[in-house]
Amino acid sequence: MTSEEPQLVDQNPLPAALSKRLTEQLSFLVEVDRLKTVLRASPLVAADRRENDAEHSWHLALMVMLLSDYADERIDIGHTIRLVVIHDLVEIYAGDTPLYDTAAAVDQEEREQAAADRLFRMLPADQAQWIRALWDEFEARRTPEARFAKAMDRLEPILLNWMAKGGTWQWPGVTADVIRARVSPIKDGSRQLWDAVHSMIADGVRAGWIRPGADQPGGDGVE
Amino acid sequence: MTSEEPQLVDQNPLPAALSKRLTEQLSFLVEVDRLKTVLRASPLVAADRRENDAEHSWHLALMVMLLSDYADERIDIGHTIRLVVIHDLVEIYAGDTPLYDTAAAVDQEEREQAAADRLFRMLPADQAQWIRALWDEFEARRTPEARFAKAMDRLEPILLNWMAKGGTWQWPGVTADVIRARVSPIKDGSRQLWDAVHSMIADGVRAGWIRPGADQPGGDGVE
Numbered sequence: 001m002t003s004e005e006p007q008l009v010d011q012n013p014l015p016a017a018l019s020k021r022l023t024e025q026l027s028f029l030v031e032v033d034r035l036k037t038v039l040r041a042s043p044l045v046a047a048d049r050r051e052n053d054a055e056h057s058w059h060l061a062l063m064v065m066l067l068s069d070y071a072d073e074r075i076d077i078g079h080t081i082r083l084v085v086i087h088d089l090v091e092i093y094a095g096d097t098p099l100y101d102t103a104a105a106v107d108q109e110e111r112e113q114a115a116a117d118r119l120f121r122m123l124p125a126d127q128a129q130w131i132r133a134l135w136d137e138f139e140a141r142r143t144p145e146a147r148f149a150k151a152m153d154r155l156e157p158i159l160l161n162w163m164a165k166g167g168t169w170q171w172p173g174v175t176a177d178v179i180r181a182r183v184s185p186i187k188d189g190s191r192q193l194w195d196a197v198h199s200m201i202a203d204g205v206r207a208g209w210i211r212p213g214a215d216q217p218g219g220d221g222v223e
Numbered sequence: 224m225t226s227e228e229p230q231l232v233d234q235n236p237l238p239a240a241l242s243k244r245l246t247e248q249l250s251f252l253v254e255v256d257r258l259k260t261v262l263r264a265s266p267l268v269a270a271d272r273r274e275n276d277a278e279h280s281w282h283l284a285l286m287v288m289l290l291s292d293y294a295d296e297r298i299d300i301g302h303t304i305r306l307v308v309i310h311d312l313v314e315i316y317a318g319d320t321p322l323y324d325t326a327a328a329v330d331q332e333e334r335e336q337a338a339a340d341r342l343f344r345m346l347p348a349d350q351a352q353w354i355r356a357l358w359d360e361f362e363a364r365r366t367p368e369a370r371f372a373k374a375m376d377r378l379e380p381i382l383l384n385w386m387a388k389g390g391t392w393q394w395p396g397v398t399a400d401v402i403r404a405r406v407s408p409i410k411d412g413s414r415q416l417w418d419a420v421h422s423m424i425a426d427g428v429r430a431g432w433i434r435p436g437a438d439q440p441g442g443d444g445v446e
Contacts, residue, residue, distance in 0.1 A: 008268050008269060008386065009386070011268075011386060012385060012386055012388060014385070014423070015419075015422040015423055015425075015426045017419075017422040018419050018422060022293075022415070022416075022419055025289050025290060026382060026419075028289070029282070029285065029286055029289065029382060030268055030382055030386055032282070032285060033267055033268040033269040033282070033383075033386075034268075034269040035281075036267055036269060036270065036274070036278045037267070037269045037270045044256055044259055044260070045231050045234075045253055045256040045257075046231060046256040046257040046259060046260045047259065047260045051259070052278070054277070054278040054281045054282065055259045055275070055277040055278055055281070057281050058258075058277045058278070058280045058281035058284070058308065059252070059255070059256070059277065061281070061284060061304070061308045062252065062255060062308055062309070063252055065305060065308065065309075066248050066251070066252065066346070066350060067248060067252075070245075076301075077301065078299075078300065078301020078302070078304065078305075079301070081284070081301065081304050081305070081308070082288060082301075082304070085281065085284045085285055085288065085304070086285070086288075123289070127289060159249060159252060159253055160256075162235060162237070163231065163232070163234060163235055163253055163256075165235060192245070193245075196238075196240075196241050196245055196249075199238040199240040199241060200237070200238055202238075203238045
């Protein structure tokens with residue numbers, strides 16, 4: 001850790017009586033308080049402000065618990081919850097990359113890899129390696145658990161946009177086609193939830209909260 | 224559900240094409256967005272505002288993942304994470320009861336039981352029963368998982384108060400003795416974490432962030 005990278009715990013170091021291992025763990029658990037300040041693009045339903053990453057991660061954990069029966073593949077639910085709990089941690093340093101912000105997506109992977117290196121090394125080596133492996137698993141989507149976790153990550157902002165009657169669906173350049181493409185990871189986790197999302201998008205187009213794609217009847221070809 | 228109890232989803236009902244079961248589940252998942260607006264007494268480390276219940280619940284889930292080795296009893300980690308994810312849901316309607324607010328604690332159980340009845344019945348019956356059972360398990364603290372979950376629930380605000388060099392420790396009437404009594408559930412989950420908390424409280428008294436108890440040298444007997 002260089003002097004360019006102050007940690008929150010430096011503001012008030014933990015008692016010297018604590019073991020090195022526990023000090024590292026609690027210092028990390030203080031540092032991740034920052035996730036509560038990383039704002040996402042999605043509007044809350046229950047208040048007039050944007051959602052933060054910690055709230056989002058909690059919401060996904062509950063979604064995994066309640067919607068796991070819709071997973072197309074057999075999943076370990078406890079493992080899937082672990083994936084969603086840690087999936088956004090790197091945004092503490094890398095920031096959130098909104099789903100419909102193509103400019104921000106350009107260097108997203110590079111930013112997030114650097115953030116992972118910086119953040120996870122605060123932990124004892126065995127736990128750093130384990131949390132890093134969980135994050136890599138989530139990103140790679142090569143396990144059934146990672147695919148379902150990513151499906152939840154895409155489904156949650158759909159719920160929020162639906163309740164907002166627009167939300168980030170109304171950003172410039174976003175049409176029904178763009179939305180379907182960006183949320184397509186849902187299809188890899190659950191066909192039933194993908195069908196439900198199709199209904200929501202179709203109803204959203206009919207209601208005027210979503211611009212139809214340029215190739216559809218009624219499409220206006222905006223950006 | 225009576226007309227006195229509007230649900231958030233009533234603001235924009237889900238598509239009629241969805242199954243009854245999925246509609247109930249997604250309606251519940253919209254309703255729990257309210258947890259992001261239930262403020263706790265604890266100050267965040269990373270921002271100048273109070274923590275909300277959703278952020279807190281996420282933080283506990285990560286704590287369970289990283290600190291489970293300190294549990295005195297063998298615990299199922301996935302199950303313990305489920306307990307912390309749902310443990311504060313009833314506060315959506317019952318509100319938060321701060322740890323050091325003895326007046327609010329008087330009717331806490333009654334308020335929370337009524338809230339549980341109202342909230343969980345939104346779910347399909349099998350899931351309502353299951354989530355209710357998880358919440359009852361957390362409250363009763365009769366399983367190793369519930370004891371460790373409660374220990375995390377007490378430890379997290381200690382971290383936040385420590386970083387704030389006071390926080391709710393500086394409320395009227397709160398002394399080191401009061402704190403030790405209120406956070407004693409940590410002892411039932413982990414002796415090692417209880418020892419660490421003792422060090423933090425002792426250092427907090429020495430630093431002047433915590434008033435010593437009336438029966439201690441230097442105690443001033445406030446309230």
